Amino acid sequence: MKKKRQSRLPREQRMREIMQVAEQVFRDKGYSEALTAQIAARAGVVEGTIYRYFPGKRELLIRVVEQWYERILADYDQQLKRLQGTRARLRFMIWRHLSVIHNEPGMCRLIFNQLRAWPEYRRTTVFDLTREYTRRTLEILQQAIDAGEFRADLPLRVVRDMIYGGVEHHTWVYLRGEGDFSPDAAADAMTEMVYRGLAHAVPEAPEEATLRRLEAVARRLEQSAGSATV
Amino acid sequence: MKKKRQSRLPREQRMREIMQVAEQVFRDKGYSEALTAQIAARAGVVEGTIYRYFPGKRELLIRVVEQWYERILADYDQQLKRLQGTRARLRFMIWRHLSVIHNEPGMCRLIFNQLRAWPEYRRTTVFDLTREYTRRTLEILQQAIDAGEFRADLPLRVVRDMIYGGVEHHTWVYLRGEGDFSPDAAADAMTEMVYRGLAHAVPEAPEEATLRRLEAVARRLEQSAGSATV
DNA sequence: GGGACTAATGAACTCGACTCAGTTATTATA
């Protein structure tokens, strides 16, 4: 057995190496099965070294997931910008979310099962980015309402919750490793569901404009009065 | 400080006492903050005693949650049986789920954040009962299809996922202790959404539509006005 | 080549879940 002394690396690089190994181990084993000892061993350092770079195991996972999530969402906007029309844009948001889960179940499990349950979650960029992207979905819906394409009589936040919650619920079995799902099929169904739920059933009647303006007033009142709510 | 020797209890009773204390501690502290030492202390036994009745801390939580869940769902059927019509029954399923979360956030957090992430989850009665009740929702939808009330062109499982996922997603902020939600309002919105998504497009009388939307505006204004407290 | 800096070490420590050989309280039997 060799006692191979590790050559020293600049701070940044060692940090990157540890995170890289940690990502792999967390992904494969899940959070609690992933041992700091093993991460250290695979990274070719001693356990204590990890603690020179990260305050603890939890923080290490957070950093790893943050980095991954930023990478995953990098080209989101670009792709979305190319799409025209409510339906296409809505479907993209849903499909994309489903696809990420389908392609990266290990990472998604970590977010759903661990990260999101921790108190640190709120000050995570995962939290911020998720918020940002669900907000974007709300915007798409709101724009469709403003354009007279969608009705305004359902609270959009509930619709958003049905989309994102629905996506997650739909992928559970897969995430437990007990089955599969089709991102395309699910995205089609969910988009259709939202569309029917919000689209006007009948061509606009003359009093339409008046109603829309009344509703716009309500919205403004809500926003000014109710910034306490979510 | 007294060394009060515990009188011996029959197996069943001691078990019940431990579970009772454990439920309280788990509910208040969450799983990992709840220490077996503390549960033992509060139950008036020594730590080792817990392990005469439960194989481990996880199993103890499982048993506690199972017992609670069975209690919660006990009168479900009775109430459902009383309700007639797709809309009422559907709304009840949604509302009930929202209400349980609203009334018992501590327990629901344990299920969502811990139990469901464990491999043991599948052989839990929580798993079975949840399955049973989501199946019941599917049945309501299916019956409506059979009766010609709903269309059959969307996969019902996706609809069910949007319902249950939507409920959960909608309650996150509340479960993190950062806000509130109205089970009634959310149930109304979700039921409406599902209804529109699945009902045959029947041309609506124009006055009816106008009325419903005016009512929606009024409801929202009410909620805005009252959201300072929320 | 020597000093300053700091990456890295590894042994020790913490803290909580869990174990088990042994100790009684209780019950059954004589």
Add this chain to the structure above:
DNA sequence: TATAATAACTGAGTCGAGTTCATTAGTCCC
């Protein structure tokens, strides 16, 4: 009432994983 059998309960200890820190030793620069 005495005694044996049973099973509830104890508590001191083990174990294992995360975390700490005083110390060691590459690396850079003058």
